[in-house]
Amino acid sequence: MDSTKKHLRSAVLVAGAATLALAMGGCSAGSSGASGGSDQTKNVTINVVLASDPPPKSELAEFTKETGITVKWTNLDWDSLQTKIAAAATAKTYFADATDVDWSRVGQLGKLGWFYPMQKYLKTSSLKADMPQLSSFTVDDKVVGIPYDASFMVTTVNKELFAKAGITTMPTTISDYTKDLQQVKSSGAVQYPLDIPFAAAEGLSTYWYQTTGAFGGTVLDKKGKPQFTSPDSAGYRAAQWMISALKSGLVSPGNINVTDSQGMQTLMAKGNVASVFSDYSGNVGSLYNVPDSSSVVNQVQYIPTPGADGVGPNLSNPDSIGIPVNAKYPKAAAKFISWFTSKDTQVDFAGANGPDKVLSGYALPSRLSAVDVLNSKGTLVGGDVLAKLLKTRAKPVFPEGAPSWYPQFSNSVYTNLHAAAAGNMTVDAAIKAIAQTATQLSSGS
Amino acid sequence: MTVGLQAGRPVPGLPRRRKRIDALPWLLVSPLAIFIVGLALVPAAYTIIASFFRVDELDPPTRFNGLDNFVHIFQNGAILSSMGNTLLYVLVGVALSTLLGIFFAVVLKQKFRGRSALIAILILPWALPGVVEGIIWVNIWDANTGLLNSMLKSLNLIENYQVFLGTNHFVTVLLIEIVQVWQITPLSTLLILAALQNIPDELYEAGSIDGASSWRAFTGITLPLIRPGITVAMVQAVIATLNVFDQPYVLNGAAATGSSVTMQTYFVTFQNLDFGAGYALSLIITIATLIISFGVLKLVYRPVEF
Secondary structure (H helix, E strand, O other): OHHHHHHHHHHHHHHHHHHHHHHHHHHHHHHHHOOOOOOOOOOEEEEEEEOOOOOOHHHHHHHHHHHOEEEEEEEOOHHHHHHHHHHHHHOOOOOOOEEEEEHHHHHHHHHHOOEOOHHHOOOHHHOOOOOHHHHHHEEOOEEOOEEOEOOEEEEEEEHHHHHHOOOOOOOOEHHHHHHHHHHHHHHOOOOOOEEOOOOOOHHHHHHHHHHHHHOOOOOEOOOOOEOOOOOOOHHHHHHHHHHHHHHOOOEOHHHHHOOHHHHHHHHHOOOOOOEEEEEEOOHHHHHHOOOOOOOOOOOEEEEOOEEOOEEOOEEEOOEEEEOEOOOOOHHHHHHHHHHHOOHHHHHHHOOOOOHHHOOOOOOOEOOHHHHHHHHHHOOOOOHHHHHHHHHHOEEEOOOOOOOOOHHHHHHHHHHHHHHHHOOOOOHHHHHHHHHHHHHHHHOOO | OOOOOOOOOOOOOOOOOOOOOOOHHHHHHHHHHHHHHHHHHHHHHHHHHHOOEEOEOOOOOOEEOOOHHHHHHOOOHHHHHHHHHHHHHHHHHHHHHHHHHHHHHHHHHOOOOOHHHHHHHHHHHHHOOHHHHHHHHHHHHOOOOOHHHHHHHHOOOOOOOOOOOOOOHHHHHHHHHHHHHHHHHHHHHHHHHHHHHOOOHHHHHHHHHOOOOHHHHHHHHHHHHOHHHHHHHHHHHHHHHHOOOHHHHHHHOOOOOOOOHHHHHHHHHHHOOEHHHHHHHHHHHHHHHHHHHHHHHHHHOOOOOO
């Protein structure tokens, strides 16, 4: 009995010691990470984590030669990356020196102070004129990330499938666009001419925002109050139009489980649909005109957004790169960001100076000056249209910056619109549920 | 007559010797103990405590809020719906994986050519990550280009491609769970096969002499004697199905028709940054796992001696 007690006591002691050791280890790891980082910029290695392929080795080597900064690149999928950013920031521990700042997280990040204001390291005021989407990453005058591509939502059409239906003049209003799609369907060119990604995922939310913009409205006002509750509102009509397109056979019933990228890759790129109303800018060059992944090479073109009474806007969903406050080498990271988002680097990444310098999957430069260079060299597919749209039509989804509760709101948007598409609720009920979420969140309850 | 010293008893007149502590067993067990304490007990204790606090990065500071996290969880429609789905995942998953596990174990106990190769192939789905399995099965269930639709159409069983996932609640859960069953059945099979191989052949011979049919031998000898193996297989299936995430997320997105509690935990914790509610949800999953596993133990487990 005595022996058992002794063993038990020893076991408890060992467990206690181990717990203490781990707790101390955890504490020290946490505190060391939040030390403010080093200003060293020579002979350091920085970790860059993005949901993107790395730049070509030769480009990174050139950067290292110029600056003495070695870049260790990690490519993580977007969801995992956001989880890691949140987990590391909450634990106040080091994760990366430079990483993704998504437009939809700007409200949260601005409030949380997880990223350094870029003004601390770069002269951001001089970037504004050349980077129209910088405003998407500005909260309370703090720039939390520098956009490195100029992704915005744009309508694409397969002109050959449209031509088969006798349509050669592209529609400029949403009613003409709908009629044209019906004509394509009735001509038999394709069974389901339109792609709408109705899977319960972020792509459905952004599709709805873009369609709402096309109908002449916005989703939320400056205070975050819903602007789509009335049946006459743009958001309501946009949701109605999307679900009607599904019910009337313009969209395949199977699209209730199709995500945005899946639809572009397996439907539009394979000629199974004739149009994507809210496509990614740059997809014509980086997907539809790539023979390995597409059977519609040279058939797809960008068109100005068909709106309620004429050409509508193109809402932006760009990616940017920022510096977490727990970065080890923030100054070196800033140097990298400056290089990564410079005009010359963007021109290289977009393929103007040969395939060796291309960043795989790079859509469209965030700098107008880089877009102009590509356009003048003729290396940007649909460059004239894209450049014009970027300069004159692209605007943020939320002009005041995404609210800090955006992820919750978006979750409500895509789950309810998906449920309406799947026939599990009416459009009216879906809109009411989304509006209720927005009202609750914006009132802080 | 031999006179000797009794072990452990001090000899009168001699100085008392200090008992040496044998450190080796402690040394050997300490890595595992540190591992378990550090990676299981400490986080578990932290989760239990933190679930009674408001831990929200967007609403600092961290403060005690009693049972509020739990109250909010049970007032949240999406979470309640996911609890219903998860219960279905558990029922379907545990039942199917156990039945299939018994079936495959009985088949694999027979000696036949290629048995080892078959076991190796059978284990493959277990070794694949859930996300990869989800992607594989997307290509089967897909309503636009899926293999199942293609097969059914070529057999003239359907006229148009059908939407399998997302419309009907039960069918959606069932089809998603089939994917998970495909993943967890190999382990169930191996656990039950191990129990099956412990049964002495003499018992079957005795049964045969008594005129027992194959079915009677299976129900009278095999099933009762593999109950410990079945119990372990069912408990691992309970743990896996209660924590299902990858398959519904990849196959059905965040849709309410297939959303699981762990998916909701992810949304609450990493999208909404409400870590307190996330801890509370994790604690609920842990308690549910313990209760259901204990129920399985009580219902299914019986000690077996040969």
